[in-house]
């Protein structure tokens with residue numbers, strides 16, 4: 001309701017709840033598409049990275065940053081690291097884009113791409129369809145990266161040509177000529193280069209509670225006792241306990257209760273086709289195993305129509321799958337599509353965090369084909385069992401499917417019917433009043449929580465329905481702090497005195513804040529009283545979200561974090577001095593740190609980013625003019641409303657740059 005009121009106030013184009021194009025936000029843009037090569041695209045959702053498949057810089061941001069963009073047309077950014085991941089050679093039979101990205105995350109880890117924008121290069125990505133590229137770029141966020149992208153090429157242009165929002169005629173020619181220049185120079189230098197041989201990638205599945213916990217479907221559940229790194233071992237032990245798995249169990253022996261085919265990673269037409277093909281290969285009588293409930297959730301209303309025109313829905317329904325309306329559904333379980341405690345699911349989504357699909361639920365990430373195979377057998381299954389001459393015969397004997405073109409389901413773009421009402425108010429962001437330093441006793445988060453503290457864990461989904469930044473203190477680490485059966489407080493560190501008064505949180509695991517862009521994570525910490533989080537590294541979106549709320553995310557070495565955690569555990573008071581850039585404890589030398597001077601200035605003085613940016617109004621307007629001249633197709637002919645200029649929105653606060 002708030003969204004509807006806002007879009008009306010500001011005359012924005014809106015795909016409402018009753019629009020047949022309604023869907024997961026990361027699909028609609030891609031089907032219509034708003035997305036074009038070379039643009040910068042931001043959205044308040046971490047999987048905005050999906051759009052990088054078009055050769056655009058696309059990344060997720062938090063609520064405060066969304067406000068900044070809407071008010072100023074800009075966003076303050078620091079340059080990311082350049083990372084190139086090349087996969088060359090031939091993929092083995094049964095290995096698809098989901099296996100490729102899961103394998104990559106297994107290789108580099110969920111913090112591997114932190115601070116980076118990944119370019120996916122090499123023959124494997126060059127040969128991928130747009131849908132497959134989208135699945136890969138989508139999970140860049142699970143690799144810790146800000147964004148992922150594939151250089152636009154003929155495959156991109158063919159996909160875009162004739163779509164409703166793509167430029168037409170001469171404008172298309174100009175655009176295409178420009179897009180062809182959008183590739184890395186020969187001999188370009190990257191901060192990080194990863195090379196992977198396609199032949200080394202098996203059909204892949206996760207065993208634990210982080211997307212980096214991957215293993216070949218033919219492999220076994222790893223054995224923590226063989227891990228030499230103690231924090232890795234503790235993390236793996238915790239993950240196995242949560243997942244209810246024994247070390248060394250063959251992955252194919254793991255039985256399931258649910259199968260979910262959907263999410264912004266894998267709910268496009270190609271995904272549905274590949275899952276349906278496995279069902280056909282299993283024969284005309286193939287049915288979802290009796291121990292399993294399986295559902296298919298297309299990514300958008302258009303994809304659903306497309307799949308129905310091809311007859312895919314009939315194949316799914318005949319085999320006993322639920323055929324659902326478009327949406328996020330069981331990917332994060334904000335609606336009743338959830339796993340019950342202890343239930344196990346093969347899911348084509350992107351996150352297997354604790355509680356992600358329902359408190360106590362256990363998620364194994366897989367490709368759509370593997371999910372279909374698992375639904376039929378009732379267990380995690382090597383999809384290659386459904387290949388071969390016999391399978392081909394069964395597919396050939398099955399219903400005749402007609403491949404339809406997505407273009408048949410797209411409608412010419414229509415913008416909002418009414419003229420926009422000019423904004424009547426000048427209110428923009430709220431600025432928190434900031435202390436000059438964070439101080440107080442530190443609470444520690446032990447690595448046995450997990451090596452990567454994700455934002456689903458910091459604040460679970462059931463608290464995301466509020467638009468308020470306050471009142472979330474009790475939601476912080478909810479699943480850890482409150483017993484699910486009794487609702488009583490547990491002995492989690494933040495429930496114990498004096499740590500329940502802590503202003504500093506010290507995390508000794510490897511990374512803090514990965515996953516969803518929910519700014520609620522920062523709000524909950526803030527509301528609890530935490531003003532500074534110290535950890536070896538931070539996920540990019542979370543880091544920005546904390547700073548937008550006047551908090552300090554402080555990266556220190558693993559050694560310093562461990563040392564500080566030991567002192568916090570011993571009850572020692574820890575002080576973080578933002579002006580002097582020091583962490584102090586009595587009797588020990590101060591740990592010095594350095595943060596970006598601009599950020600330090602903003603935090604110390606409680607300055608509001610929007611007000612600061614609006615001081616650059618002239619530069620923004622002149623860039624907008626230049627953009628309209630150079631890249632005229634970006635003006636978006638779909639808009640029927642008036643363009644709202646940056647001018648006219650003032651914070652009324654006195655700011656300095």
Ligand SMILES: CC(C)[C@H](C(=O)O)[C@@H](O)C(=O)O
Nearest residue numbers: 044045046047332516517518
């Ligand atoms: C709700 C939204 C902010 C979130 C995200 O950013 O990822 C959601 O899509 C998710 O997958 O958890």
Ligand code: SF4
Nearest residue numbers: 024263264328331332
């Ligand atoms: S909830 Fe799942 S499907 Fe929805 S945007 Fe997030 S990751 Fe994508």
